Amino acid sequence: MGIAVKELLTLEYFKDYHVIAGKSGLHKEIQGTTLLEAPDALRWAKGKELILSSGYVLDQEPDCLEEAFKSGSMQGTSAMMIKRGRYLDEIPQRLIDLFDEYEIPLISMPFSVPWMELMSQINTAVMNRTIRRFKVHSNNHLQVSDQSYKVQKINKILRAVEVEMKFPAFIYDLAEEKSYYSSPDFKRITESFGLSESDYWEPSMPYTKHTLCDYINMARIRLINPGNLAGPRVSWIIIPIVMEDIVQAYFVVMESREFIDYYDEFAIRIAFLTLQGVYEQIMIAENMGNIGFENFLHFALDYTEKDAKKLFYQANIQGISVNTAYQYIVFHQCNEEYNARNERNTFLEAFQQSKLGKIGKIAFLDENDGLILLEAEKIHNSTLWTKDTTTDLLKEFQRYIGLKFADMKLEFGICQEEKTLLEVRECVKKCQKVLKMGSIIFPEKDIWEYEMLGPLTWIEIPENELKEMLRKYRELMEEEKNIELLKTLKIYLENNMNYSVTAEKMYVHINTIRKRIDKVNDLVKIDWEDHVDRLKMEILLQFLKLDDGRLKNM
Template identity: 30%
Template sequence: MGVTIGEALKTKFFTGYHLIAGEKGLDREIQAVSLFDAPDGYKWVKGKEFMLSSGYLFKDNVELFREAILFLYKQNSTCIAVKKDRYLGDVPKEIIDLCNELGFPLINVPNNVAWIDIINAVNSIVMNRYITHIIDRKNADKLVLRSDDFHKKIEKTIICLSEELKYPISIVDILEKEVFTYPKEQPFLKDNISFSKEDNFSFNYQKEILCDKLNIYRIKNIEDSNKCPFVIIPIVIKGVTVSKLIVWEHSGKIDYYDLFVLRLSYTLLLEVYEQIYLMNSFERRFYDDLIRALINGELDSKQNLIKAISNIQDFKLNIENNFICVCIKQDGGNPSFYNDREKISTTFLLNIPKDKSIFGILDDNTIILLYDVKGYNKDVIKNVKKDFESIFKEIKNNFPDREIKLGIGDMVEDICSIKKSYVGSLKAVDIGSYIYTDGEMITFEDLGPFGLLRLESIQRKDFGNNFSHISPLLEEPDSDELISTLKVYLESESNCNIAAKKLFIHSNTVRYRIGKIQQICNIDLEDPIERLKVEITLKFINSLK
């Protein structure tokens, strides 16, 4: 993107400048400003530069003047501007004729103008033109767009940017898994679009950093040089990449001014995405009551559910799909999850698409998510567990001092039956904490037969009555030692020698303690049923203490 030399000369800054020759080339585009005053300084140009010189080199050296003009024209420079009255005096006729013939503008610069002022003026003209274009487009759209038409605002920004840069532009929404490209139907989109937050392309590529501050970089296919390179700008909110702005360099590399416009467009898009985030964060505060009504069975039909969600703007969940309940629970005694709602919401909003899940805080210590699993044809539980690994890790990092566990229930085909999955997710956390003491992500499926237990039964009174034969051990002064020996003994398949090695004691000590335990509890550990009952009891020993 640039501005033509003709457009620049019409601006107020260039009022005192005079076009000496080359009027046919006033449509040549400026994309940079360069200065040279060394005999061969003009040879290090890239094209489309507004070339500045004091003219000293060309005094009494028409051949060098001619050579420089021919070289600059061949390299597609924009023009050459000299301070004619400083050293040159009258410009030789053959130079004027050459510039007119080539259509290469030769411009006289007033003596009192500093080079930096020219550079700043050209930069300002280019930048102001795009800013004015954006403002005019936004003002025109005010009659059409509502304040919450966020996706339309994004599309308008992309269209405006593409028309200004004259490159195809795409916006890849990672959370919504959507792509908008202008102009549409570009042949190079396939294999290049990735909804991953990281680069995940199907080809070997070279990555070139263009701006490390905003992480703007170019991707070039090194397997096929005919493939179109592209520039990526990740749009990041709260440390999470939510979208990617892509410029397809089908007709050459973007230039300095293009990068400026990209930075400006990035700012505009970031503002819109932050508005989307704030809107979603506000709306999802209302899901607490909706989820509570579902798991309590108050919304027992889809008709009732449709009425309940009719007032929630932009509700994207498809209630016809299959769902699983995910429960995140912390130990009591910690600060309430309600105090950290913003932190929790940010984690979910920026990691889970809103057409995939809704979430809410059930009580001080419990977060509930209803998760759409329609896309999983098999291994549903395994896939859900995989989906939540990074999310759960982020939650734990947010609350490093707390004991937090995640439970996953079974799939239900009707969202109005989610209570069953909810109870399973709670059991996965509460009962699973005893079965898998080191586990942090536990599924109801993992519990096996233990899933048959009722949560309310795991209390000292009820549980103690059911397993009273172990209770006497808790009254012994060396109860911890006896219980530890019993656990290891059973885990070692009742082998005293193996248990002794694990406990770092003599095997006779193990035999003595096991004998004492059987005498105190009046149990026969040779009986498979009695042994199974003891093994189960030991899983929940903390409830008995």
């Protein structure tokens, strides 16, 4: 990628530069500059250069350019500029004819222009042209989760890279696990070389790696074919897009024809910076949007009917429909050494990287508690969604949190009823109850569903009382003889305290049942006249797996 000779000469700086030959070649692209101050300097020309000369070499070796044309080294260049009035008063006609014949523009330039200033102007022209191509216009209507903006801008930049450089480009977004291509050519080349997408940043084949710019970790990766070391080698340029020390995506440009040149590398850096800007803009918008949503949620949790108009107004500002139905999940961070809310940015990154971030929203309720909302419509649109899917997604989120915070531990209480934000207060209370009671009844778990609590979802047992009752049962169950007593008590209560029916169901004599109940009464001090106490005991016994002395895994 470079700049056409004609386009360069249209700039104000070059108004005193005059084309004296080769006008039919003004479309040619300049991809670098070379000084011709020695007769054989063109031996090292790579092609597509702009040749600069004071005329000294032509004054000393008048035939050097003709020899360069004969050897073919001149034909690959894009144009030549010679300072007028320094060493040559007049360009020989034979040279003008050669430049016309090979359609290479020959340009006279002012004598006073320093080479460094000229090269700087050319570089600036290329830079400005590239920036215009890659420019991402601001979007005043950007919403919190407006992924179309991100997709639109990424695709535009990738297409510009391929149009400008003729090299296909690719971005892999780690959070979305999504690929973006400049054109189908990139995918076709990938398949033709037997590569997978992850090979671009973690090659599974032997390769070499050469750093092009350590500041942005820009590198060239070339594959090695051990069976054909002299054969062709596929190579690409890769730059990770990093924010807050976390890799968000990989930007890859395939060197499908040849190595990128000086101006190509320049363009890649500009494209990378533009892409980085897009990701930063999206992250800022998401973080701001998350805070706005969180503030709205706190208002919804506290609002009364007299605040209904204000609630709808705040929802409209945030672009939220209060009629959208959600499944609700309350999370709790258990490690007292952490304040999860103080780690908001990293915490939210983990959420966005998980699949939960694609279908839900998250907000903190206080320092270590928060709410996750899964949009019901997106759940129903997934044909693979089952009752266990929510649990699987939460476990994945736990893994992402574990990668960022080694000792952070999350617990979840799930209410799978689908309710709108107008009912968020009721749903949060249910989830909080699931968290408290689930951790007591099923301490070996860290994800609990409302349905797991059975009758405990509608009966209130104080937390301390519940813990004490379960503690007594667990201590009793440490002795095998007590397990049979508790099992007898469970069946006895289920059958309205009828000794005969209990004995029949357990295939033992009625007197055996009487003795067992007397022993149980000594162990747990049952108030048989208290109907509520008996009901609590009967409910808790439902959660004991009395066959092997462990809590039931529900």
